[in-house]
Amino acid sequence: MRRISLPLPLALRSINAYLIEGSSGYALVDTGMHTKEAEAALRAALAEAGIAIEDLRRVFVTHLHPDHIGMAGTLELAGAEIMMHGPELENATLMWSGDHSMIDETYAWFERHGMPTDVDEGMRASWLEIGRAVDTIKRVTSASDGEDVDLGGRRVRLKWTPGHTDYHAVLVDGAERVLFAGDHVLPRITSNVGLYPYSRDDPLGDFLDALRAVRTLPVTRVLPAHGDPFDDLPGRVDQILAHHEDRLRATLDAIGDGERDAYAVCRTLFPVLRSAHEERFALAETLAHLRYLERRGKVREGGAKPARWSVA
Numbered sequence: 001m002r003r004i005s006l007p008l009p010l011a012l013r014s015i016n017a018y019l020i021e022g023s024s025g026y027a028l029v030d031t032g033m034h035t036k037e038a039e040a041a042l043r044a045a046l047a048e049a050g051i052a053i054e055d056l057r058r059v060f061v062t063h064l065h066p067d068h069i070g071m072a073g074t075l076e077l078a079g080a081e082i083m084m085h086g087p088e089l090e091n092a093t094l095m096w097s098g099d100h101s102m103i104d105e106t107y108a109w110f111e112r113h114g115m116p117t118d119v120d121e122g123m124r125a126s127w128l129e130i131g132r133a134v135d136t137i138k139r140v141t142s143a144s145d146g147e148d149v150d151l152g153g154r155r156v157r158l159k160w161t162p163g164h165t166d167y168h169a170v171l172v173d174g175a176e177r178v179l180f181a182g183d184h185v186l187p188r189i190t191s192n193v194g195l196y197p198y199s200r201d202d203p204l205g206d207f208l209d210a211l212r213a214v215r216t217l218p219v220t221r222v223l224p225a226h227g228d229p230f231d232d233l234p235g236r237v238d239q240i241l242a243h244h245e246d247r248l249r250a251t252l253d254a255i256g257d258g259e260r261d262a263y264a265v266c267r268t269l270f271p272v273l274r275s276a277h278e279e280r281f282a283l284a285e286t287l288a289h290l291r292y293l294e295r296r297g298k299v300r301e302g303g304a305k306p307a308r309w310s311v312a
Contacts, residue, residue, distance in 0.1 A: 006032030022153030062182030064092035073135025086142035088167035124155030163207020194284025
């Protein structure tokens with residue numbers, strides 16, 4: 001197995017793809033965003049391993065974000081079979097379709113929650129722009145939660161880990177005690193967990209439950225999509241759980257004794273935002289924390305526009 005670092009044109013500077021050589025050939029986990037720099041880096045890394053892009057037989061995509069699915073169409077054209085968790089595939093088809101319906105829904109959603117019009121316009125424009133780095137894929141093989149997946153002769157099990165996206169999936173190699181973690185568990189940063197108009201009801205609740213579920217997996221090595229591989233999965237899960245407890249308390253403090261819209265809460269929690277992408281992720285994450293608290297009776301959402309939140 002070989003880690004391949006692929007550059008990103010984002011604040012997060014790179015993503016890890018993982019090249020697997022098994023008894024029946026080569027497979028890849030995640031693809032990188034499709035930029036000239038990333039494609040050149042992928043081809044160079046494969047050449048260093050003694051193979052060409054045409055030698056990849058199967059590619060597993062952990063989730064629909066552009067840095068994970070972006071080059072899948074190029075790899076498909078080169079001869080690889082593309083595979084994803086089935087429900088995530090359905091959402092990916094909608095998100096990167098030509099009608100931009102999910103982006104338009106998000107624009108209206110953010111407007112409802114207090115995002116200024118100019119910021120909202122920038123969010124929409126940046127989302128459309130990043131979509132240009134996502135290939136069209138003609139055919140994707142669907143896999144199910146709990147299904148064994150063959151990656152070049154190496155058998156791994158798909159595990160549904162919602163939160164970062166609704167149907168994000170990790171891969172568990174029980175024989176080698178390895179977890180291909182995607183963006184579910186990262187070594188130094190925490191995954192963005194956002195609430196969108198098309199999300200499952202409680203993304204943060206999903207994410208925390210999924211963290212607890214992977215905490216006890218019989219693995220000794222974690223291969224994340226960002227950052228270095230690491231070994232202490234239970235310890236890292238505990239750190240992330242504690243982080244979100246802190247953020248939930250900070251969310252309540254940011255609301256205070258009055259009523260505030262979600263964007264105002266967001267700017268208290270995230271005082272420095274340097275791009276339209278960061279604006280989107282920050283407001284969506286704030287909304288996920290507000291929804292989590294609302295579902296547990298801690299806060300309530302008013303019906304005005306923009307919607308205002310108060311401590312229950």
